[in-house]
Amino acid sequence: MIEIATSPTTTTITVTGDLDLMEREQFPEIAARVTGLRRQLLVIDMCRVSFMDSTGAAFLISLADAGRKRGGATALRGCSDRDLFVLEVCGALELFRVDEGHACPPLVAPGLV
Structure with missing residues (x-):
């Protein structure tokens, strides 16, 4: 699932599950x-991504490239080392700012709250 939220200066895409x-x-x-x-x-926001393949990476790359052409920037938050590796292998990691200071919220299993 992919959700979109906006503020006056920022668009945030939250990805849950597979990309x-x-x-x-x-x-x-x-x-x-x-x-x-x-x-x-x-x-x-990649905190809840369970799997990303090259198709998902191409999607992220296209978003970052479109933003860059408009003079904008794209940041990855909560991206796993594996997903960063996929983007690096694609030669596209430099298109993104990687938010290394972000701490993903913990997952809470249903019924444990």
């Missing part, structure tokens, strides 16, 4: 919505 080939049908619509919002900063 992969199976989710690709929603990528064009989300990219169009994000691009249409025209915020200077795009934050991609």
Whole structure:
């Protein structure tokens, strides 16, 4: 699942679950919505991503590239080492600011609260 939230200067995309080939049908619509919002900063919250393949990486790269062409920036928050490696192998890690200071909220199992 991908959710979009905005503030006057920032768009935040929160990804939950897999960011992969199976989710690709929603990528064009989300990219169009994000691009249409025209915020200077795009934050991609990856705290709840369980798996990302090259299709998911290509989606993130396209978002970052579109923002850069408009003079904006894209930040990754809560990105796993594995996902950072995928972006690095794609030669695209330099398109992103990596928020290394972010601490993801802990997962709470249902019924344990």
